[in-house]
Amino acid sequence: MIADLHNHTTLCNHAEGSIDDYIQIAIEQGIKYFGFSDHAPMDFDPKYRMSFKQMKEYEQSVLDAKKRYKDKINILLGYEVDYLKNHIDKRVLEADVDYFIGSVHFIDGWGFDNPEFIGRYEHEDIDEIWQKYFHAIKEMAQSGLFDIVGHLDLIKVFKFMPKKTISSIVKDSLLAIKEADMVLEINMAGFRKPIGEPYPSIELLQEAFKLEIPVTFGSDAHKPQQVGLFANEITTIAKDIGYKQCVIFSNRKKIFINI
Ligand SMILES: [Zn+2]
Numbered sequence: 001m002i003a004d005l006h007n008h009t010t011l012c013n014h015a016e017g018s019i020d021d022y023i024q025i026a027i028e029q030g031i032k033y034f035g036f037s038d039h040a041p042m043d044f045d046p047k048y049r050m051s052f053k054q055m056k057e058y059e060q061s062v063l064d065a066k067k068r069y070k071d072k073i074n075i076l077l078g079y080e081v082d083y084l085k086n087h088i089d090k091r092v093l094e095a096d097v098d099y100f101i102g103s104v105h106f107i108d109g110w111g112f113d114n115p116e117f118i119g120r121y122e123h124e125d126i127d128e129i130w131q132k133y134f135h136a137i138k139e140m141a142q143s144g145l146f147d148i149v150g151h152l153d154l155i156k157v158f159k160f161m162p163k164k165t166i167s168s169i170v171k172d173s174l175l176a177i178k179e180a181d182m183v184l185e186i187n188m189a190g191f192r193k194p195i196g197e198p199y200p201s202i203e204l205l206q207e208a209f210k211l212e213i214p215v216t217f218g219s220d221a222h223k224p225q226q227v228g229l230f231a232n233e234i235t236t237i238a239k240d241i242g243y244k245q246c247v248i249f250s251n252r253k254k255i256f257i258n259i
């Protein structure tokens, strides 16, 4: 895997390992472009993210690593930002980064991908939460604030699947992503979850390919050992679908590289 743009640090309070540990494994895995995109601060759910005060420390430590490893690997700086209405903070959006990943982790304030709150699925109409989730993804794309769509179909994490066809639920979101000129990440974390497949699914990636939506790759590592895990699988998937290039970012500009 040539690029891996979705990786966390201990500042989010639910990851482990030092920045150097992550980079060391990335180098061993032959990754050429390695990005940190830790959970950006927000005045909601503060327990699972860095504080606003820690932004400088985070950015500086990634930039220091970029210098330290410049002969071995290209280190990029990003944030994974929650698309959550009324909680998107200017201090984050004004940060001087290579890219922003826009992600939806909440439906009506419910952290649906957190195993702590899995009980709520029993009380929800599955089709309705899928629709609400993808409505938020569409709005996130339309906001024009972000560069990469994080784990497009995260709502499948615990394998509660809709009765409606998934492509009909996702269609408008994909069109909005195309319209916004965003990049889709192929995120490997799904392999480590009950769903056992990448985000997005092969079916949705095929739809994205038809729309000529570019892709990038992300381990979504919360531990150094998760860096590059399932890299061969997702590279094969991307190539089989027809992708020949992936995208990395520098100062929020897309750069296409061969995969
Ligand atoms: Zn996380």
Ligand SMILES: [Zn+2]
Pocket: 080, 103, 105, 150, 151
């Ligand atoms: Zn995420």
